[in-house]
Amino acid sequence: MFAMFIIVPIFIVLVFVFVLLLMFSPKLKGKLMSKQIKATRYMMDESKDDIESISSNMADATKDGIETTTRAIRKGLTENGGIYCKYCGSKIDKDSIFCKKCGKEQ
Ligand SMILES: [Zn+2]
Secondary structure (H helix, E strand, O other): OHHHHHHHHHHHHHHHHHHHHHHHOHHHHHHHHHHHHHHHHHHHHHHHHHHHHHHHHHHHHHHHHHHHHHHHHHHHHHHHHEEEOOOOOOEEEOOOOEOOOOOOEO
C-alpha cells in the first residue's frame, strides 16, 4: 500500500520527463516517428493481399457501372449528331458553324 505513494509520483514524473523530451528533442521524436513508420509499413505489408483483393473486387463491381455510363455518354454524343456549344453549352447540330443560342462561332 505504501509503495503506491512512491510508484505513482515516480511514474508521473517519468511521463512528464518523457513528454518534455519529446517536445524538446527532435532526435527522439525522429526515432519514435521512424518506429511508427516502420510499424505502419509492416501493417501495410501484412494487409497488402487483403487490400489487393478488396480493390479488385471493387473494380469488378464498378466496371459494369462505368461501362454502362460510358455507353450512355457515347450514345448521347452520337445520337442526333449533336454536339455542345463551346461557349454556352447548349446542344447544337454537329456540322453547324455558329451556335443557335449565343451565335458564337464553333
Ligand atoms: Zn452557344
